[in-house]
Amino acid sequence: MRKSLIPTTTLCVLLCVLPIAPVTENRSNFAIIDPDDSIGDIISKAANITPLPRQYDWQRLEFTAFTHFTINTFTDKEWGDGTEDPALFNPTDFDARQWIEAIKNAGMKQVIMTCKHHDGFCLWPSKLTDHSVKSSPWRNGRGDVVGEVAEACREAGLKFGVYLSPWDRHERTYGDSPVYNEFFKNQLRELLTWYGSIAEVWFDGACGEGPNGKRQVYDWQGYYSVIRELQPEAVIAIMGPDVRWVGTESGYGRETEWSIVPVDIADTERTAAASQKKDIGQAFVPKDLMEKDLGSREKIADASMLVWYPSEVDVSIRPGWFYHRDQDDKVKSPEKLVDIFFSSVGRNSLLLLNIPPDTRGRIHENDIESLRGMRRILDETFGTNFAAGAKGTASSALNGHAPSLVTDDTPDTYWMAEGNTAPVTLELDLGGIKKFDVVMLMENILTGQRVERFIVKAHTGGAWKEITGGTTIGYKRLLRFPEVTADKVRIRITESRAVPTLSSFGLYDCPIEFSTPDEH
Secondary structure (H helix, E strand, O other), X not given: OOOOOOOOOOXXXXXXXXXXXXXOOOOEOEEEOOOOOOHHHHHHHHHOEOOOHHHHHHHHHOEEXXXXXXXXXXXXXXXXXXXXXXXXXXXXOOOHHHHHHHHHXXXXXXXXEEXXXXXXXXXXXXXXXXXXXXXXXXXXXXXXXXXXXXXXXXXXXXXXXXXXXXXXXXXXXXXXXXXXXXXXXXXXXXXXXXXXXXXXXEEOOOOOEOOOOOEOOOOHHHHHHHHHHHOOOOEEEEOOOOEEEOOOOOOOOOOOOOOEEEXXXXXXXXXXXXXXXXXXXXXXXXXXXXXXXXXXXXHHOOOOEEEXXXXXXXXXXXXXXXXXXXXXXXXXXXXXXXXXXXXXXXXXXXXXXXXXXXXXXXXXXXXXXXXXXXXXXXXXXXXXXXXXXXXXXXXXXXXXXXXHHHHOOOOOOOEEOOOOOOOEEEEEEEEEEEEEEEEEEEOOHHHOOOEEEEEEEEEEOOEEEEEEEEXXXXXXEEEEEEEEEXXXXXXXXXXXXXXXXXXXXXXXXXXXXXXXXXXX
């Protein structure tokens, strides 16, 4: 995991008002920007970039789990150096089903297993190295942590993903780039063929020295090819072309979060020639995107290529990523976890929460207690949508996309304004007085991410009062504010890259109050 943190600060990007780009039918998850494209052309292309099916399915998971568990759990370290004796790995009461029960009960829909961290110790009986569970006393050397966790996920109906560190401080070929790259690809092949369906492959960019003192040149495109061949529906995350790191391990995403961002590519001409394949993996150049502003009009104006590249927010429930006994009293509180949920899932990102098993091979009771508390708060908050069934009217609506569709609890239906102009307004009659302090907004991202600025007003005390607002919406936006009593609400989209859409609109009442979030 990365350990150099960049504090996330809230953003409010003032976007210039330009003519709204028309809707086109030529949609893809990326667009090449031609040298003679005008800013209007660029905005039009950006407005019609959409996620691939695997990216869309990933985004809809919303909340997933990381499980950091390896030799470090038993050495009480965050990073091992590769010299650890496999005999140290010996959980006394390993129970993968206990992990998955705790994770599923918390509302998470996928687990990413740390199969090999930087120390090179493999949690599956790899045929490529002896530095693995097969050399440990656990299960008399016949155990397979990856296999048991994958099976527990299947039984529980959760998706399963794998983390495999490219940096291997044990493997002697690391630093002999061609040889190690083949070794690493063969490790990928084991994980991607032994354990059924893999939903996500997670890479970080750690690249230090190996046992021979040499640094490795990673064959990213070769790694991608193996994944696309063996698990074509899996998203490749962080140092990969499908999902990017948000840029901080605090749990807090940007307030202005665009899923369409500029990227570097290896060969523009080759990418353009292969554009009908709708997969840029073989031209993608991995890099961290940690700037505060990634996708505003100013940022995309000078791009050579734009791509649908959504954000994943990773954070640990504890100060460390691996279990440490002295952190048992430092588990994040339910209230803190809820705040993180609002500030990640609620900011057009997916939340990846790490829950590290202990030396028994179980999720600790303190972690489970906090997860249960978080789930109770979220269930109470989102159990009743006070906008459900509300009567909707709008300044305009395209045929078949009526305003009432934003409250029908079906993400595949949506309101869409008519024409090419902004601002546009949607109003909901709640059918009586309601109390709420949370607004939920969702764009139909299958038509693109388009909203650049909006405000929300409530009809309270016989007058309209602005209660909240923001810049981007994307897949989901959650906004909190002091409790309001109102009989009507109105959203006004003041700036948009093309005809805006809304697939869902919700009003909720959270049982806890929040102070200004501590995002560090």
